[in-house]
Amino acid sequence: MVSARVGKYIEAKGISFYAFENSLEASRGSISKAVKDGKSIGSNMLEKILLLYNDLNPTWLLTGEGDMLLDNGAWQNSSINTYRLKTDTSVESQQIPLYNLEAVAGLVPLFGDNKAFQPVDHIMIPHLPKCDGAVYITGDSMYPLLKSGDIVMYKEINDIANSIFWGEMYLLSVDMGGEEYITVKYVQKAEDNHYIKLVSENKHHQDKEVPLAQVKALALVKASIRINAMT
CATH class of the missing domain: 1.10.260 (434 Repressor (Amino-terminal Domain))
Structure with missing residues (x-):
């Protein structure tokens, strides 16, 4: 049936x-x-x-005839990179919601109650680490690893103060004088334990130290997608 x-x-x-x-x-x-x-x-x-x-x-x-799933090559014109921890296990199949950050008004409300927001689409790629969601990124601070318009898939971090894997890539929201600054950076230790160091892949961007208390949302980047479309 x-x-x-x-x-x-x-x-x-x-x-x-x-x-x-x-x-x-x-x-x-x-x-x-x-x-x-x-x-x-x-x-x-x-x-x-x-x-x-x-x-x-x-x-x-x-x-009921044939296979359940189609092999439709949906991602044949894209580049998919994964960023795994040694403790990660892959999920054979998952549906990852893709959100429009402008529509959800930032990471803080999205991470607070993502069920309240309608995703614009869903991404289904086999054998990725467990992901909570995906967003488009802007800016060139992680170029050439990531560029503006790429999609990153993330796993939310709830205990920000105690759950950082130093040196890994994160999607984060930082409170800058009441304005939300959303970025993707490597997060490293700072000399002052009350701060963290945000490091870019693009060497034209200087490292920046910010108070840990100003980080309002944090997620490990688990994978990225770059669409290679001919125009």
């Missing part, structure tokens, strides 16, 4: 029914109830599912 195959797909992707329903703008519990009770899912909703989740094989969904 189609609803049962939808349930299998959700399980295979490692996402919750809540996130799945939210991405489709469906009422809460509508999909989970259909899957649990073996009820039909409307054709309009199936069309939404296939449009949004373009790795899902429509033939398999509707008939």
